[in-house]
Amino acid sequence: MTVIKKVADFAGQWFALLVLVAGVVGLLAPGQAAPLAPYTPIMLGVIMFGVIMPVGYFASSGRLSTPDYTPRGALMGQF
Numbered sequence: 233m234t235v236i237k238k239v240a241d242f243a244g245q246w247f248a249l250l251v252l253v254a255g256v257v258g259l260l261a262p263g264q265a266a267p268l269a270p271y272t273p274i275m276l277g278v279i280m281f282g283v284i285m286p287v288g289y290f291a292s293s294g295r296l297s298t299p300d301y302t303p304r305g306a307l308m309g310q311f
Contacts, residue, residue: 243282 258265 254265
C-alpha cells in the first residue's frame with residue numbers, strides 16, 4: 233500500500249507539469265511523440281478516472297433523492 237501511496241503522491245504533485253511537458257514535446261517534436269498517439273484514449277481514460285475518484289458516494293447520493301435535477305441539468309447544459 234505504501235508503493236501506491238508514493239505513486240499517487242508523485243502523480244498528484246507533478247502531474248500538471250508532466251502534462252505541460254508532454255504538450256510541448258508534442259508541439260516541438262511531433263515525430264518523436266507520434267508513436268504515443270494510439271495510447272491517447274487510454275491516457276485520457278486514466279485521467280478521467282482519476283478525476284472522478286475523489287467524488288464519493290455521499291456526494292452523489294443527494295442527487296438520487298431528487299432525480300428531476302438530472303434531466304433538467306442535462307438539457308440546460310446543452311443549450
